[in-house]
Amino acid sequence: MEIKEMTGAMEKMNVGQRDGGAGVKEGEKRGGTGCLCKESCSELKMHSWSKVCVACGCSSVDHAPGSDADDDQRMGRLLTDSPCSHLTAKVKGAGGLRLYKRNRMTVTNPVVSRKDPSFNTTYYDWTPFGLTQKLAMQYMDSLPENRRPISGTEGVLFRRRQLLGQLPVYDQDPMKCQSLTSEDEISSMLLFVKGYKQEVLGVGEVALPTEEGALVEAANQRRAKETKDQGSTNSKAEHPAGSTNGTQNPDIMTEYFCTGCHGEITSDSLVVHAERAGYHDSRWHPGCFLCSECGQGLVDLVYFWTNQKLLCGRHYCQSVWPRCSGCDELIFCQSFHLGTDGRTWHHDHYCCWRCGQSLDTPCICSQ
Numbered sequence: 036m037e038i039k040e041m042t043g044a045m046e047k048m049n050v051g052q053r054d055g056g057a058g059v060k061e062g063e064k065r066g067g068t069g070c071l072c073k074e075s076c077s078e079l080k081m082h083s084w085s086k087v088c089v090a091c092g093c094s095s096v097d098h099a100p101g102s103d104a105d106d107d108q109r110m111g112r113l114l115t116d117s118p119c120s121h122l123t124a125k126v127k128g129a130g131g132l133r134l135y136k137r138n139r140m141t142v143t144n145p146v147v148s149r150k151d152p153s154f155n156t157t158y159y160d161w162t163p164f165g166l167t168q169k170l171a172m173q174y175m176d177s178l179p180e181n182r183r184p185i186s187g188t189e190g191v192l193f194r195r196r197q198l199l200g201q202l203p204v205y206d207q208d209p210m211k212c213q214s215l216t217s218e219d220e221i222s223s224m225l226l227f228v229k230g231y232k233q234e235v236l237g238v239g240e241v242a243l244p245t246e247e248g249a250l251v252e253a254a255n256q257r258r259a260k261e262t263k264d265q266g267s268t269n270s271k272a273e274h275p276a277g278s279t280n281g282t283q284n285p286d287i288m289t290e291y292f293c294t295g296c297h298g299e300i301t302s303d304s305l306v307v308h309a310e311r312a313g314y315h316d317s318r319w320h321p322g323c324f325l326c327s328e329c330g331q332g333l334v335d336l337v338y339f340w341t342n343q344k345l346l347c348g349r350h351y352c353q354s355v356w357p358r359c360s361g362c363d364e365l366i367f368c369q370s371f372h373l374g375t376d377g378r379t380w381h382h383d384h385y386c387c388w389r390c391g392q393s394l395d396t397p398c399i400c401s402q
């Protein structure tokens with residue numbers, strides 16, 4: 036089956052670790068570290084089905100397990116077969132597996148001092164695609180200081196936690212789910228994932244308001260190239276033709292307003308565009324490009340566009356399928372437990388993860 040092949044390829048990739056520069060080493064040092072909670076938990080010990088650490092009781096996301104390389108593999112898989120696959124690159128000999136081409140940036144500024152002239156170098160673990168260094172820095176300045184993904188700072192850890200929280204791997208890959216129990220559930224999930232990649236998922240693009248035309252042009256070129264590539268390799272060619280709204284509108288606008296806050300956008304400030312929402316119809320202040328459910332900034336600008344709303348992956352997925360409050364995975368089976376507060380559980384996860392007692396009667400663990 037298809038999934039088995041993919042896992043085989045993943046394993047191969049893990050064996051041959053790539054050289055990813057300083058950023059990756061940083062990430063691997065942090066990989067699988069402890070939690071920042073009061074328990075001073077030193078190592079993530081995963082519970083068998085809930086996504087918590089049995090040592091400290093916090094979520095595995097709080098431990099930010101894995102490494103930068105893992106993140107790029109996961110993101111690469113997420114963007115594969117979506118209109119954003121140009122942000123990924125093929126991994127040699129890995130059976131069509133693609134890796135996220137994360138846009139890192141090194142910024143060197145001279146330090147003006149009277150004695151020795153020196154340079155101040157800052158490594159960004161991520162910056163938006165397609166920006167000059169100057170504009171990328173303008174974008175970073177729009178973020179709160181502790182959220183800028185500068186290597187070796189809190190901002191990098193914040194980004195990783197957001198990645199794990201907003202884009203859980205078990206919303207994307209049946210092989211990472213522990214709670215799928217039948218072929219039917221696996222097929223439902225595969226179909227769901229394929230559908231959102233083609234229709235809903237996107238990555239925001241940052242530009243000056245006056246550069247909208249260039250974004251439209253670039254998107255058209257990408258689409259033309261994809262169609263051509265797919266024609267020559269004779270693979271599945273199912274692309275929503277003309278899915279971009281408003282590309283034909285030649286009006287030069289002089290006033291720009293944010294789709295999020297409806298506030299004005301000055302022509303020299305950066306905006307985020309979402310292709311799915313139409314380059315001409317929508318634009319956001321960088322600080323307004325948020326999940327409309329949880330209000331978090333969308334990590335690496337990865338958005339899900341549905342019913343004229345921006346959502347993070349987690350909140351899009353659980354708007355379609357119920358999510359188990361026990362194991363945090365989506366529920367693809369017909370029968371599940373529905374609480375009076377609207378929360379949902381797999382039947383066998385409607386219990387305390389420590390002692391297994393049904394949640395109908397409070398256990399001593401929760402005290």
Ligand SMILES: [Zn+2]
Pocket residue numbers: 069070076077078079080088089090091092093098
């Ligand atoms: Zn822990």
Ligand SMILES: [Zn+2]
Pocket residue numbers: 070071072073074076088091092093094097
């Ligand atoms: Zn903890």
Ligand SMILES: [Zn+2]
Pocket residue numbers: 293294295296297298319320322323
């Ligand atoms: Zn705004």
Ligand SMILES: [Zn+2]
Pocket residue numbers: 326327328329330331346347348349350
């Ligand atoms: Zn959200």
Ligand SMILES: [Zn+2]
Pocket residue numbers: 214359360361362363364380381384
């Ligand atoms: Zn569950």
Ligand SMILES: [Zn+2]
Pocket residue numbers: 387388389390391392398399400401
């Ligand atoms: Zn208990």
